[in-house]
Amino acid sequence: MGHIYNHTWIDIAARYKRMRGYEVYFPQGFDCHGLPTELKVEKELGVRKENREDFIDKCISWTEKAINRMSKQFDDIGYSTDWSLTYRTMDDDYMRLIQETLLEFYSKGILYRAKHPVLWCPRCETALAKAEVGYVECEGKLYHIDLLCEGHRLTIATTRPEMMPSCVAVFIHPDDDRYARYEGKKALLPIYGREVPIIADEAVEMEFGTGVVYLCTFGDEQDIAWQKKYRLPVIESIDSRGIMTGEAGKYAGLSILEARKEIAEDLIEDGHIRKIEKLTHSVLSHTERSSCKSPIELIPLYQWFINVKDYLKQVVESSQQMGWHPSYMLGRMIDWTETMDWPRDDVRVCSKCGAKKAVGVGDVADCWVDSSVTPLVISGWNRNDELFDKTYPVSLRPQGYEIIRTWAFYTIYRCMLLTGDKCFDELLINGMVAGPDGRKMSKSLGNVIEPEEPLEKYCADTIRQWAAGGTPGDDYPFSWEECDHSQRFLIKLWNISRFIMMHLEDYDGEEDVDLRDVDYWILSKLQVLVSECSVNLDKYVFNIPLTAIRSFLWHDFADNYLEMVKHRLYKPEIYGEDSRRAAQHTLKRVLETVLLLLSPYTPHISEEIWDTLVGGYCSLSSWPKADKSLISEDALAKGELLVEVISEIRRFKSEHQMSLGAELALVEIQADSISADKIKSIEPDIKATGRINELKTSVSDKVDGFGLRIK
């Protein structure tokens, strides 16, 4: 439903801009590569990636199935993309362009290969981006292990005793009086009998565990920082499959968990363990965009890196040149550039390797490597200069807030470096779709709605109204009630149209008509509505115009105006042919304009009615302009008075359990002089709409506004 949600937004924007006269370049892309796909295929089809060719085939067919399903959903909601422009990140042309951009980065030294501790998932056997990991809270044990220092016991605390073979130093806090005397000395590791330096550093948390921590290469990011800062050696005791290496001595060949168990037993047996505490802690795990959830390791490996840190200032500057909707989302981008951190490795690898045969890299690239060049792909960068000049920067980037730090960030970064220019004029940021219960959609909560279910139950224009109801940047729940209401609105619109069509059968389309106060009233309100819609749609605010259109059509137009002109339509012999024609003209004009306003939201029903009412396509017509000459303050005031008087009469009938069609013998209105003037001019409308036989209006200085006496 998230895709239905934001693609409806994009489609409304595209349809609106077309009607405003823009030539809208509207391609749809599909993001295909990456770990999420691989994990899905492994899980659902039960295949492993040992057989690379077979695995890739399975990934491609799975992805194509997903694309077909999504494309059908988009077609089902009337998504007006130009399918001939569709791009897929797994297409050869697309991949070629990715490679070109990477080669350009390589030639500039921005892309480089280096050995560096990376976040590594032993289960998926791949390096992960920082954005792909998160912390999972779980139960663990904190082992207090005695080390020896000049005959004294120095007790460290660790949750990972199996990292002992990788220990290269022990750290204490410089202000910690308990351990001050050990600073600069050496500690002896049990089992391995190796001596490591004892170093004082501010980063040690004195309150945690024993206040003494051992540094292993690499247990966490702090270890990386310390290893670099103090130029300590690196000992790799865990390999890329999560198996202990030869450095682990007798534990070599064991898995991490097996080694943890055995080394702990040995330490206990030898009397080196002073205490084991239970501990709830957060373990860095493979959490994002994946169902893996395995704990991750920091393993030094040769990997390809792209230097973003040196260009953050430019990314921020580029982002500031764009319009963000809502504007505070720019702040999230800047926050990200300010807080992202990774100890930099300055190693650059020479490109002149002299290899005779190029061998593809076996690693799985971060999927953002593909998806962050889309503005270049669709604009024909390095392919078609004419197209590029016309379509770059992209006018509007729609996306969710959860991938500002990834999709938006990497896209702005790469396009800025490759083109020297910003890649978007504006960004429209949507929130997440929550379940009907208001909570995040998740399988475990059982509140997931797949698009097929509402699409089966409701028509596309109903789903689109639901989607248009969201606010930029805010999360938005899926709501069956909102769908019900939206569906009923369509029926209402249909019935209004039937009524109007019925009365337009003999309408000659004469424009030169003698409009009455009531006509000016509804036409005035219509002009206000048109400008309200334009102002908001220009800001990509969709919910406010839709609500305003629905309220106008349902309540002002149907509940009030239609009832107020029925007598003129049905009895021209009493009220005059020209009055009837004025009403016909107004009915047609209002409905036409409302159909144009609704067209971006509910294109299907709008076209259907438009075809009968006007002919042709309303989505190809021009967006209406508010005609200020039709706004009459006097008519607005008279119309509101008429609504109020009719409302009083309806209330009376309701209280007396009378039908609204029941006739009233006599109604007397007392009004102050200003209101009385206005009321007198709309007396025929009051009389006819209220089914009043005799209506008397008199001026009274005792009332404020007006009062009614009904018999």
Next chain:
RNA sequence: GGGCCCGUGGUCUAGACGGUUAUGACGCUGCCCUUACAAGGCAGAGGUCCUGAGUUCAAAUCUCAGCGGGCCCACCA
């Protein structure tokens, strides 16, 4: 720990350049077949606009603090 967003009748929600009676939906109550629509219409009940303080003639709206919720980031040897 840092940042951002949010808190409005039973439920969901609009409004946030300060200014009549706070919007609408669902639900609820009563009534009514208006020569379009009962999948409709009319009328009605229901609110300390999270709490407190401040600015102001005036605060749902602005400021600060607190409480509660959400998201992102960081930390947890």
